[in-house]
Amino acid sequence: MASWKQRLTELGIELPEVAAPVAAYVPAVRSGSQVFTSGQVPFVEGKLAAAGKVGAEIDPEEAKRHARTCVLNALAAVDALVGLDSIVRVVKVVGFVASAEGFSGQPAVVNGASELLGEIFGDAGPHARSAVGVAELPVGAPVEVEMIVEVG
Template structure:
């Protein structure tokens, strides 16, 4: 089974790659690694939510947005090299716009990690950072970037 087949089995369709909001590209390959730029929770070209987690955005909502960010990062990988060339997910970095006192960043970023596990199984197990920040671009509640290894 290919990763494309697995996505279809899960009922997941890769979206169009979100247009960069500044001077960067969505993904870059070097050797056998692809690094994505941070992806926001865009759905249909619009930001799905704004606000800080623990205030305007609930942790449960933010977890769903982290999943969307991971899906958008996979779309960037797919546009560059094709999702079926992914050998494994190496690292996930999640940034959570956090209200004062909010410390649940790891649970929020689990939205991305669990989604990648659903898609890639054991090849989706990855190293990870979950970081609380004061603000994210466009007021997004969460941002996720990926590093994936590509089959040669």
């Protein structure tokens, strides 16, 4: 079995601390062989990395980088609950993009999360996915990502 923590080291990626919930929920929950994460926004060291709508205040390429940060926060939640190396495969990713009127590039933004999961997990990384445009996200975040992983 692959060591996902070793793979992160090879990629020069360090998982952040688990982001503290901003409301009444927990970062991740295990049910059977799956772990479901709560939606993660691009918090870096406890602070929102950017605020605004994609296609207005936030450039789509910047938003794609923020989606990457979101998925690292989700992986940190999984790691804290069951250990990263217990992941068998990524099952599903849902990305929400705070979108300016007329912006329709949500799939490209959420690719920031999906592409990173592919880099980390290889053949265990391809997943089902939704990329949804929304009017607003919590704390003014431009993007939010949640995921489901299978664990062993």
